[in-house]
Amino acid sequence: MAKRKQSSHLAGWIIAGLLGVVAYQSGILDGIGRIASQAQQVTSPTRATQSDSASERLNKPRYVNVASLNVRHTPSASGPLIMALPRGTPIKVLDRKDGWLLIDLSPTLEGWVTERFTTVQAPLQPYVPPAPLVSSR
Missing domain, CATH: 2.30.30.40 (SH3 Domains)
Structure with a gap:
């Protein structure tokens, strides 16, 4: 029984990996990265110091x-x-x-x-x- 559980775990990881690749290719993950970078910009000062x-x-x-x-x-x-x-x-x-x-x-x-x-x-x-x-x- 333990082997069967491990193989289903492996199948789950394979499916999760494929979903990740599809999400990356379709740009879904890129949008999440942009949201995170925008949130980081909001917390930083609005006027950046310039040379x-x-x-x-x-x-x-x-x-x-x-x-x-x-x-x-x-x-x-x-x-x-x-x-x-x-x-x-x-x-x-x-x-x-x-x-x-x-x-x-x-x-x-x-x-x-x-x-x-x-x-x-x-x-x-x-x-x-x-x-x-x-x-x-």
Whole structure:
């Protein structure tokens, strides 16, 4: 009887291993790892200390480099939208996180924008939207 119990234990381990491989391949375990890393980030201070050169870059004025730049509550493309800034708008950067910039909108409001849609070069001319189409009828 003891041998039979051991073999069923072995079968259980084999099934558990196969389920683990399937979970890993389907990305279920990757999602659990991301949740754990996000929980660890929440417990750490929100503003990371940066090197002198990185903080100098944050002090430089930046400008919106696209026709309209969405400002969000969280550093995520799916985060709630606060407002949109037009091309050439100067922005004051407070912090940087994973390709997102925390910007100062007013004394009481901050928001996140995607860093790749901003530039440190002042725009040569302001963005002027195209004229509306006029019907010939």
